[in-house]
Amino acid sequence: MQFGIERVYGVATTIYFPLIDYGDVNDSYEATPVTFATGDTQISKDGATLANTGSNPAHIGKGVYKLALTAVEMQARVVVLAVIDSATKTWKDTMIEITTVQNASAEIKLSADQGAAIADYILRRQFTNAKGSSYGDTKNFRSLLGAVAKLTNKVDAASSPLQVYEDDDATVLGEQLFTTSGSANPMTVVDTV
Numbered sequence: 001m002q003f004g005i006e007r008v009y010g011v012a013t014t015i016y017f018p019l020i021d022y023g024d025v026n027d028s029y030e031a032t033p034v035t036f037a038t039g040d041t042q043i044s045k046d047g048a049t050l051a052n053t054g055s056n057p058a059h060i061g062k063g064v065y066k067l068a069l070t071a072v073e074m075q076a077r078v079v080v081l082a083v084i085d086s087a088t089k090t091w092k093d094t095m096i097e098i099t100t101v102q103n104a105s106a107e108i109k110l111s112a113d114q115g116a117a118i119a120d121y122i123l124r125r126q127f128t129n130a131k132g133s134s135y136g137d138t139k140n141f142r143s144l145l146g147a148v149a150k151l152t153n154k155v156d157a158a159s160s161p162l163q164v165y166e167d168d169d170a171t172v173l174g175e176q177l178f179t180t181s182g183s184a185n186p187m188t189v190v191d192t193v
Contacts, residue, residue, distance in 0.1 A: 002095040007079075009103035012071045018063050019083070019091040029063020030091045039086050041067060045076035057083070069098075076100060077107035127152060127167045141174025142192055149173050162190065 007013045019030040036056035044050045054073060057065040073079065079098040085091055100106040110118070130145050140146065141164065153173070154165040161175035179189040 002097070004097040004099060006099050006101050006108070007069075007074060009077075009100035009106035010071055010075045012069065013074060014066050014068045015081075015096065015098065016060070016064060016066050017057075017083070017094060017096055019065055019094060020063075022085070022089040022092050027092075031063045033059035034085075034090050037086055040084065042082045042084075043069075043073055044080045044082075045073070046078055047080075050082055053081070074098075074100065075105070077105065131166060139173075146174055 003017070005015060007015070019034065020027050021030045038056075039052055041053045041056055042050040043053050053067065054070050055068050057067040060066050067081070069079070077100055079100065081096040081098070083091075083094040083096065085093075099108060101108040102110070127145070127148055130148075131139055137143070141149070146164070149166065150164045153167055154169040156163040156165070157178070160180075161177045163172050164174045164176070165171060166173045174192060176190050176192050178191070
């Protein structure tokens with residue numbers, strides 16, 4: 001049995017796959033949990049010699065198994081897994097091909113259309129969605145999000161420091177000191193605190 005999946009290059013992941021009972025003429029799933037020995041699951045990265053995986057699969061029910069792969073195991077354009085019973089055959093041999101994506105070293109890189117779609121999504125993303133996201137760095141005023149806040153959200157320049165708010169117009173996202181001069185424009189310098 002062989003099948004292919006896609007995963008992000010260099011990112012730890014868990015894959016899921018079925019095992020078929022070796023002696024079953026109807027090709028039913030190996031629902032009785034099997035015991036894996038070292039060497040029953042091996043990995044090849046970009047066609048290199050097979051080596052043992054860092055962990056063994058675990059049965060999650062009804063013949064479906066999961067296998068955790070480390071970030072290092074996922075550093076390849078194509079990862080091939082061989083799940084072969086090294087003792088008396090309990091399940092049919094299974095080969096899993098993982099094609100990596102979303103990295104300059106991955107097998108599948110972004111197309112121009114995909115890159116444009118991501119850029120458009122970023123440009124149209126609402127402040128409230130970006131500030132609440134768990135992706136990226138911790139929310140910080142010295143970021144593109146902070147710049148967007150200053151352009152689109154409430155800004156209070158009544159006193160120094162100038163305060164830039166989140167989209168609720170109540171939570172201060174960041175402050176900037178400014179310098180004034182009676183003989184010049186009222187505000188001459190703006191700088192982040």
